[in-house]
Amino acid sequence: MRPSERAPDQMRTVKFTRNYTCHAEGSVLVEFGNTKVLCTATVEDRLPGWLKGKGQGWVTAEYGMLPRATGSRTAREATKGKQGGRTMEIQRLIGRALRAVVDLEALGEFQITIDCDVIQADGGTRTASISGAYVALCDAITWLQKNRRLKKNPLHGQIAAISVGIFDGVPVLDLDYAEDSKAETDMNVVMNEAGQFIELQGTAEGHAFRRDELDALLALAEKGIREIMQAQQQALES
Amino acid sequence: MRPSERAPDQMRTVKFTRNYTCHAEGSVLVEFGNTKVLCTATVEDRLPGWLKGKGQGWVTAEYGMLPRATGSRTAREATKGKQGGRTMEIQRLIGRALRAVVDLEALGEFQITIDCDVIQADGGTRTASISGAYVALCDAITWLQKNRRLKKNPLHGQIAAISVGIFDGVPVLDLDYAEDSKAETDMNVVMNEAGQFIELQGTAEGHAFRRDELDALLALAEKGIREIMQAQQQALES
């Protein structure tokens, strides 16, 4: 039995709220149950130094957690004077996943920065971030198109992400914090709309996982991602 | 005429939403019009080194802005590797103001940290932070009392804060960003429930201000603070 009494293949309620704040070119609050992440997309017409004059744009991401997004207070990284390894790992993952569906040459010499800031954490913040970042990215690209800054749509796919894991011996979908902290295996999966893999990151926490367990986890992930993609589409169409 | 078409002595709508997030001992979203700050209070039973064994507690604050809380993106301080001067100045101000109404000995050996994170900025983030931080602090102290960790109530006053300034030659109350960026004088006032001053920080941006202008500004501030205090009380009673 899962702590949340969900069925093994049952997602938490997924919700995307667009235009959550007023300044950004894209601003989406994504909720996976109690996990809430604000994803904002910023369009700038300046590029990092190493990309200048190469006739292409860039999509990057930064990740942060409000200090009390978590059960006990997490020290503020700005105060500590550096981002931790977990933060860097996550923001590199988000940026990489987004770039997998963007034609950087078609984007032209714009940089889009997606900031994913966790307002409230209950497991799965990195997969919620990726899923919400995609919606914010869509809005930013639509903004560029409305302002006639792009010749063609640089977006050539849809992505979403979900965590799966083995909890108490059973493969389960969309782990919350109560499960995540005790899971024997934890896997984050990013897929595109064709059900192909963009990223796959599995970690054995308690014991190594077998090939048949991997297969079960991937099947769960595919189901979850399909549901998230529907929610993304509905949000984008509303 | 103010850009927002408000009367010179008219506040923006002030709103306090308690329990905005689920983990913190106090969690308040404060809104002054489009300015939105999440204030969370964390209670910990460990103290900074220099306070250990002195038979008293501590109240401190940290301040941050989400990168796209502002019209153009502000670089993340965690990425830059340090907090800027403005951030430090503001968080020192918030902490000092809160400590003015707390009996640190009555608090016992607890530390309460108030995190003020700006979700959306439209001027007045520091005064909104102080006003919201007070409500979060009340909730954290109530939490301590409910958990029977305090012998007596360490809170001996109420505080709120507002900005006033001279815009286009006219003293005005509660400056939004459009006014703040052009104001000739900008003043932040923190008062207690008796109308006494806790902090007074006035800066001549364009031209020096005269004594009679100061008097007009202080009168406006007093009016605004009285209104905020009513809103704080209503929120705390609800």
Next chain:
Amino acid sequence: MRPSERAPDQMRTVKFTRNYTCHAEGSVLVEFGNTKVLCTATVEDRLPGWLKGKGQGWVTAEYGMLPRATGSRTAREATKGKQGGRTMEIQRLIGRALRAVVDLEALGEFQITIDCDVIQADGGTRTASISGAYVALCDAITWLQKNRRLKKNPLHGQIAAISVGIFDGVPVLDLDYAEDSKAETDMNVVMNEAGQFIELQGTAEGHAFRRDELDALLALAEKGIREIMQAQQQALES
């Protein structure tokens, strides 16, 4: 009775020594009693990046304390790897105050940096810094004029600063360390030669201050600033 046996409205001896060191375009040792601050002004013909090509100059300030300027040794900020919040707050204040009397367009594309380094501290280092920085700034501008680098004088006013506070229930002028560390209210006031306010920063340390106390403090500040301005004038004329 004040620890120094001064009358409530009595300043410490104020002294400005110009050309205290030999390299800077302005170099002033300012003394408020035992508080001694070396203020040097550096003229450079390069500007911070965000100001380039805007047809104006810049005036900024940095503040530091020698480790043993204080009663017990203060850790060196260069060793700790960052400037503390108090330092940043003070140097921002000094820069802002100086810019209030400089026409940055008339300055042309020069940057003047005022370094205020506390050689010996006995309370009031920030107000002594501002008062001394003004004299160093005058010398730097005279240097620019002598070298025919300016078309018109960019200085359009005089500033000085003083601290006032409530000590043992009595409003007093120019707090030394013995008073400052016990004052119930501490206020720093920066004024121009017309008696108008440039900056006003009041903090209730022990108890909130009433409007009539504020009035008394402002009157004391005005008296003190008039005396400092005379000393500045005498120093500049000598």
Next chain:
Amino acid sequence: MRPSERAPDQMRTVKFTRNYTCHAEGSVLVEFGNTKVLCTATVEDRLPGWLKGKGQGWVTAEYGMLPRATGSRTAREATKGKQGGRTMEIQRLIGRALRAVVDLEALGEFQITIDCDVIQADGGTRTASISGAYVALCDAITWLQKNRRLKKNPLHGQIAAISVGIFDGVPVLDLDYAEDSKAETDMNVVMNEAGQFIELQGTAEGHAFRRDELDALLALAEKGIREIMQAQQQALES
């Protein structure tokens, strides 16, 4: 055709040289073709603060690259003042993988730190590091046993790691730099001696990968890891 003319399922020559340096409790130079990493294991009887008094030990890893391990010089992280995101990601991965085969309670209150320093890089430095780190860890544990500091052997498994990827449309084993920089998909796999997964990290660089491609990659990885494990065993027995 692979640039190195290897068959798709052909590893580079793998070599483990024990006792490569003289001071460490374990010191192994691992070579995967031209990729050379020095893995040293340090045993200390002090633990990180958060682990003290919990009756268990810790295994952790740090990763670095000599500046000219690479084709063009990489700036020294000590000079830049921080470790980059890639470094943190890799060292977290190495540490996690090693802990998967160590019973931390059986280790007692010792910390073993594995430093993986890349002397020469030609692709696959993280998987070479993990494979070499395992051998260094074995030597460190043997050292502890010889010195009668352990009651039982804390090591309960063997690990090795390999990279696989899709190069020019073909799944290939053990990518060198020429392949890695052009691969469409890149996957790092850590397995134990039972062929179970410890870590799985796949990234689509060029295009998303399908399920059948994943299956082919995992089969290659399993073959490669079996070969590395034989080389580890031979080195440990020599």
Next chain:
Amino acid sequence: MRPSERAPDQMRTVKFTRNYTCHAEGSVLVEFGNTKVLCTATVEDRLPGWLKGKGQGWVTAEYGMLPRATGSRTAREATKGKQGGRTMEIQRLIGRALRAVVDLEALGEFQITIDCDVIQADGGTRTASISGAYVALCDAITWLQKNRRLKKNPLHGQIAAISVGIFDGVPVLDLDYAEDSKAETDMNVVMNEAGQFIELQGTAEGHAFRRDELDALLALAEKGIREIMQAQQQALES
């Protein structure tokens, strides 16, 4: 001809002013011509962690330069966020030289920190610092003795330091900045009262120096150090 018109073996005027500031246990302004360094000695009864409980004390030094001690402004190290290599090199040298004449066990569990802050620079700041630091150290030890904190005098020697160099082909004593910046060889010598070497640091700037040049430089250094030691003695006796 030297720029200052001094004879090759002629020192600048050397002056030690004790009790230059009021808080430190030793406070000495040392002047070598236009080079002015404030050396303060701080006595604390706490030790660095690695020395605790070893029954001995510690003597250490820190070095800094006011930003405008130099002809053009030097960026403040506190602002840059770290001490430069030159600063570290100098402060390590000062500390090492002082420890050469202190019996650390006789000092007991006290730490004496000597801060050498350059108020005005004209070459030779490191040798002036060492020479002044010695006098400040004497005063700090006298302070400890007067306060009956020491059983025996931990000071067992006198040190002083001077720079020598080859300028325009001629060995000269006590280089000022005009000489230092053009010298072909620059050597700093620290000696004790018996004329023995504590430190010797010679650097060929323009061309390598021969053994006979070294001999000439050492003879000059010995002469200069004898003169500085006399000035130290006179200052300490006054």
Next chain:
Amino acid sequence: MRPSERAPDQMRTVKFTRNYTCHAEGSVLVEFGNTKVLCTATVEDRLPGWLKGKGQGWVTAEYGMLPRATGSRTAREATKGKQGGRTMEIQRLIGRALRAVVDLEALGEFQITIDCDVIQADGGTRTASISGAYVALCDAITWLQKNRRLKKNPLHGQIAAISVGIFDGVPVLDLDYAEDSKAETDMNVVMNEAGQFIELQGTAEGHAFRRDELDALLALAEKGIREIMQAQQQALES
């Protein structure tokens, strides 16, 4: 008797292995007995900002130690977030010594960076670094010449370095760690092929050293450097 049973004037075995790694323009493993340092030379056609457009090149050095090059583990500087004073001192010394034999104008607008990374330490790492760096520098300059990037050879001399010291009252050559940690005096000498001094750094650790001791140490150093220079020549000719 020396711990290593060497005669007082006996060097350890000195060995230079060129082309130790494959990417760098110069790559030399230098061994002084058990001390092993990898020196790589990188040629780049970009210069530090302050040198641009001055028609000359630059030679600089960086120094590092692998964490377990030493008997007990030394914390990684990249993890600590800064290079220590010892590291900075050494890398400044290496760079200065190399520049003494390079005509920077003849080098043209190239920068050569020599990285000296200690693989295994047993005393004398800085002198081994300098001696190995010279060989790597030669190879880098040969590389530039082969690639027809230089009009004339910018190298106008040969350098090598050795440590000497007083151990147990006896002047000895080439101290290993067992001697170095107990030596009363420690001196590092850099000479050119004419037996002239490039750098001389002597430190009295236990007691001050007399002039006759200095003479004995310099004689030993000259002998050692002659031997190292022969080994350098042989390596370069092979």
